[in-house]
Amino acid sequence: MGSSSIPNGVEQQKQEKNLAKGAWYDTVDFLNLLLVIIIPIAGCIAAFWTPLYWQTFIFAVGYYFLTGLGVTAGSHRLWSHRSYVASLPLRVFLALVGAGAVEGSIRWWAKGHRVHHRYTDTPKDPYSIKKGLIFAHLGWMILKTDSKEKVRTDISDLDSDGVVVWQHKNYLQLVIIMAFIFPMVIAGLGWNDWMGGLVYAGIIRMFVVQQSNSLSHWLGDQPFDDNHSPRNNLITALVILGEGWHNFHHEFPSDYRAGIEWYQYDPTKWVIWIWEKMGLATNLTEFRQNEIEKGRVQQLQKKVDIQRSQLNWGIPLHDLPVIEWDDYVEQSKNGRQLVSIAGIVHDVSDFIGAHPGGKQIILTAVGKDATAMFNGGVYDHTNAAHNLLSTMRYAVVRGGMEVEAWKRPEDVRVPTDTLGNLIVGPHGQETRQL
Numbered sequence: 001m002g003s004s005s006i007p008n009g010v011e012q013q014k015q016e017k018n019l020a021k022g023a024w025y026d027t028v029d030f031l032n033l034l035l036v037i038i039i040p041i042a043g044c045i046a047a048f049w050t051p052l053y054w055q056t057f058i059f060a061v062g063y064y065f066l067t068g069l070g071v072t073a074g075s076h077r078l079w080s081h082r083s084y085v086a087s088l089p090l091r092v093f094l095a096l097v098g099a100g101a102v103e104g105s106i107r108w109w110a111k112g113h114r115v116h117h118r119y120t121d122t123p124k125d126p127y128s129i130k131k132g133l134i135f136a137h138l139g140w141m142i143l144k145t146d147s148k149e150k151v152r153t154d155i156s157d158l159d160s161d162g163v164v165v166w167q168h169k170n171y172l173q174l175v176i177i178m179a180f181i182f183p184m185v186i187a188g189l190g191w192n193d194w195m196g197g198l199v200y201a202g203i204i205r206m207f208v209v210q211q212s213n214s215l216s217h218w219l220g221d222q223p224f225d226d227n228h229s230p231r232n233n234l235i236t237a238l239v240i241l242g243e244g245w246h247n248f249h250h251e252f253p254s255d256y257r258a259g260i261e262w263y264q265y266d267p268t269k270w271v272i273w274i275w276e277k278m279g280l281a282t283n284l285t286e287f288r289q290n291e292i293e294k295g296r297v298q299q300l301q302k303k304v305d306i307q308r309s310q311l312n313w314g315i316p317l318h319d320l321p322v323i324e325w326d327d328y329v330e331q332s333k334n335g336r337q338l339v340s341i342a343g344i345v346h347d348v349s350d351f352i353g354a355h356p357g358g359k360q361i362i363l364t365a366v367g368k369d370a371t372a373m374f375n376g377g378v379y380d381h382t383n384a385a386h387n388l389l390s391t392m393r394y395a396v397v398r399g400g401m402e403v404e405a406w407k408r409p410e411d412v413r414v415p416t417d418t419l420g421n422l423i424v425g426p427h428g429q430e431t432r433q434l
């Protein structure tokens, strides 16, 4: 919701002064309060004694889509993000139905929205979710912004678009015509339902369109990036014509799509695509699939890394004491059940009785180099066995696996550390080479 005039310096000073005084009524934007709260409440009350005709219902739903598109395909994807180029007739159409949405002039909306993308989740974000869901949903429209938190953003391209400037200058008149008078006249002349046209296709339809912003930073998952609040969610997408695929959108804002999968509900994208086929829109921008998949894979990796870090992968090799081979043999003779595999000594005392291959078979390996036996010489252990083994680490043998001549089976499983790197022997060589 925006004031129809561009605030000049004097006005701004006045605003600052008022805010400094701190009177509650000075911080409230009364025009917006009227358009976002008071008129909708009045409309809901009026609905109690206004019969709803099916023609009016269908028209209201259709007009909801059109005015919603004014914001999603117009103020948002076209003017805020330049995700496609629209011909003059299309821009005029979007400016008109956009006024009917009553979410502020294109100029005002796009300016705030560019600030929102730039300062997402910070105090400068005009609808920051960090200030709470109610603020992000409604409060930001009704409360005047502290001018200290106002920020600069480049909107020179908007100021050189005649349609944007015209809509901004005549915004309040256009709102009254497009949001209220036009639907009333259509329903009135069409099927003689003047009151229903105003209440349902006008006010209540407007109210539904206005309930748009906040959930997209609050509800849903984050397949591309979780450093900030934007989220992907079907419910939000359903309410605001596909804008709910918001995690994608903040990563790739100049993409004309928000839902990139065929099954993701994004009517705004479908309509822009149809406009292109009709010759009304050109230069539809799409980010390369390679870049999109990179984000998706990195986010998956991040989740896997977190899960991974919660598991015990054994003492890292560089934290293990280094012992001589003879020392290892000696300790094994003196009762400790130690088994050397791939240059690493493992204490199997607590496990030996539970070994699925039997106790005796491990005893034959105690005090020896069991690398070959463990890796296929006797039995080619599973991945699970390798993992279990790493939790029994005891020491690293100096000189690693050069100490005993052994034959590596061709299919030896290459031990890796917690980061998936090849385990490096005491001399710094990869065990793979030994």
Ligand code: HEM
Pocket: 339, 346, 348, 351, 355, 356, 357, 358, 361, 362, 364, 365, 370, 373, 374, 378, 379, 380, 381, 382, 383, 384, 385, 388, 389
């Ligand atoms: C030193 C630490 C050892 C650990 C932590 C260990 C762990 C395991 C585990 C978890 C299994 C069952 C899963 C699988 O089949 O991979 C298993 C099976 C087996 N292990 Fe070991 N093992 C060790 C040493 C050895 C040694 C040194 C030998 C032979 C000299 C050996 C011979 C076998 C055999 C033959 C089986 C198969 C049992 C069956 O399926 O009937 N293991 N071991």
Ligand SMILES: [Fe+2]
Pocket: 116, 216, 217, 230, 246, 250
């Ligand atoms: Fe956002």
Ligand SMILES: [Fe+2]
Pocket: 076, 080, 081, 113, 117, 249, 253
């Ligand atoms: Fe955006």
